[in-house]
Amino acid sequence: MDIIVLLFELFSEYFYITVDLKECLQSADFISSSDENFKILEDGSVYTTSPVSFSAEKKTFSVLLKDTQEHVQKKIHVSLVEEEKKARDTVLKRTKRRWGPIPSVMIENSLGPFPLQIQQVQSDTAQNYTIYYSASGPGIDQDPKGLFYIERETGNIFATRAVDREQYPSFQIICFATTPDGYSPEVPLVHTIRIEDDNDNAPYFTQDLFEFSVLENSKPGVVVGRVTAEDRDEPDTLHTWLKYRIVSQTPPVTPAFSLHGDTGVIAVLLPQLDRELVSSYTLLVEVRDMAGQPFGLCTTGTVVIRIEDTNDNAPSFKQTQYETRVEENRVNVEILRVSVVDLDEPGSPGSGAVYEIIRGNDDRSFEITTDKNTNEGVLCVVKGLDYEAAKQRILVIAVNNEAPYMLAPHSQQLSQSTSSVTVHVLDMDEGPVFKPCHLRIDVKECEDIGTSIGRYVAEDPETGNSEGIWYETVLSTSLFGVQHGQGRGRGKEFAKGSYFYLTDGKTGTGTIQVVIQPGNKNYPRITKTEYIMCRDRKPICLTAQDDDESPYSIPFAFHINDRSLASSWKITRHNDNSVYLSPKGDIPFGIYRIPVSVTDNGGKVGEHYIRVNYCDCVTPSECNDGGPRVFAGGNVTLGLWAILAMILGSLLLLLILITICGCCGSGVMHRQVTDDCANHNLIISNTEAPGEEVMDHNIIPLQNTCDQGGYGIKTGDQQTFEMVKGRGHTLESVKGGGHQTLGSVKEGGGGGGQPMMDTCRYSYSEWHNFTHPRLGEKVHLCRQDEEQKHSEDYLLSYNYEGKGSLAGSVGCCSDQHEEEALDFLDQLEPKFRTLAETCIKR
Incomplete structure (x- = not known):
């Protein structure tokens, strides 16, 4: 909002314009000017505070309006523009005038007569001009409207009715002096009308009922509480100067309390407050204004003071002697109830009885407790009494309170109350x-x-x-x-x-x-048995656990059971339940199965095989468990040509064995076969020449006949014999990683083997030590498809059932240079030709 005013020269304290504030902000808590040469009243009138002269430029300032409750602020811009002088300008240069009567006073609840003149305002300019007076503000054109008015010609201010000071303590009105043509030679006057207080309000208590409590036997001067009152009349006057006093006390005995007249504090007056005599007091108190003068206004209130109990009365037995009886050996039976008298408040800790047996209960045969409902002492027998040992027992019982005893003033110390109880023991026929x-x-x-x-x-x-x-x-x-x-x-x-x-x-x-x-019933076990070791040969941490408790668990002792492996591997202690396993020197890459035993603190031994894949890798994730292998039975690495030779020999051996099994009707076996394995692998027939029944279905696959130690190769859906039992040895099956492997075979009659049989030419161990690593490596490496994945043909384990083969190891795979003693195979030549002819016909 912008306002332009045409002026030529401004004099101090002259009215020049009225700004309509409501158009910009309906209610403004704060009104100010941005220019200190101008001031703005609440009605929007603009006055100069000092003379202002114009030059050629324009003079501007702003009126600032702010609503502090709603946090709204607005601004009105006022521009003053110089205009030509008029004939009336010489009048405006007169010396400034002042008018300011003293504040008016109106008596509260005035009886009139009304209208009642309370003041007159006059302007000195009335000597030169015709002045009309007007006013605005609370009580005139604002609430309470019509309470005051001002005469237009005289400036007399009148009140139209009585005023309540407690509602309207004062009024501020703005008086104006103007000429008939609207000129204001005077600055508007802010006039105060103060309402003088009348003692028309009696004081009143802040609570309808005051309740306090105090311990009995409290000393005089102990503060009980404070009563408070208020008065609506004008503060800091006689009308609000209050005085308190006690009007009466119930019961009407010796005054027990005092009341401070100025502060309202109630204190103990009687030196002996006895709850057992008076449990509570009711006081009627008065508050009076005018400093307690008889002509002051007053009000009364009620104060209830309750006397709290203290344990100033000791309990005492109603009887000093009691007598009862009980059968011997009776246990947990009530035999007597005793009671006491206590003057303290029932149910309070000061009256709650606590009983005890102070004499005659050295063996703890009796027990006394308190019945909380009746406050009685209940005497019971908790251990059987023996009539033969004592026919009667005499007990001494004492009683106290739950709260400590407090001696009342001017009273003597009381002794503890006791009572004796005679218990007669009745004889009964007892058991063991x-x-x-x-x-x-x-x-x-x-x-x-x-x-x-x-x-x-x-x-x-x-x-x-x-x-x-x-x-x-x-x-x-x-x-x-x-x-x-x-x-x-x-x-x-x-x-x-x-x-x-x-x-x-x-x-x-x-x-x-x-x-x-706790005992030692569990074996210690290694939690993880398979590891991958890269070429950095970082030690492997073996951890064991035992379900037993101390002292049958840790510390564990670890040991490598195989001497050959113990020379190349070592165990280093880490803590009570773990060790580090690492090679002692340079070893070739491959898979090692290391037998490790763990002994707990109680002597229980658990044996495990640790499978270590020593791989040419940097991180274990790079190792796919392939490549050349080294087995625990010996450090032999196969080359490519050796592996091919192994495969060819194995295939030849397989063909020979299938041929032998297929000769089921071509003639009689000329050599007597006594070994169980041979009897099952070479089909015996009484037919000398091939018969018509020699068909494809007579060529049957080799069946596994050994109960332990035998191994086979599964090709498609057929199983063929790979290894047979040698002379003088048995095959031991050792578990590794959840299945039986070629590397798990031990030499020479290991645990669980069968009795040694000397029916074959070569021992199993001699044949196994030579063929095992070659055949195993070839099967592992060569039975892979183009994508280097294992085919479905895997090594399968078969059990040895009793005896080995008479033929021992046959085929080129054995690579033995000594006499093979296979002469008996020469006798099978006709049958072999018959089988070949049969296969050609197919």
């Missing part, structure tokens, strides 16, 4: 008694069934011996048994970390607590 009544037996787990774990004997209290006593279990369990007549427990089955309770006896009972102690 276990000694001790509770027996603990520690048993190691894994004990054999029938192992004696302890002895628990009872005796007859009448005779003092154990003769004629029969034992049996009252609470049965499948884990333990009792040897009747002797009281000796025998273990049946044990569970680690469990507790078992047996109760024995017929008329007497005892408790056996069997504690299972």
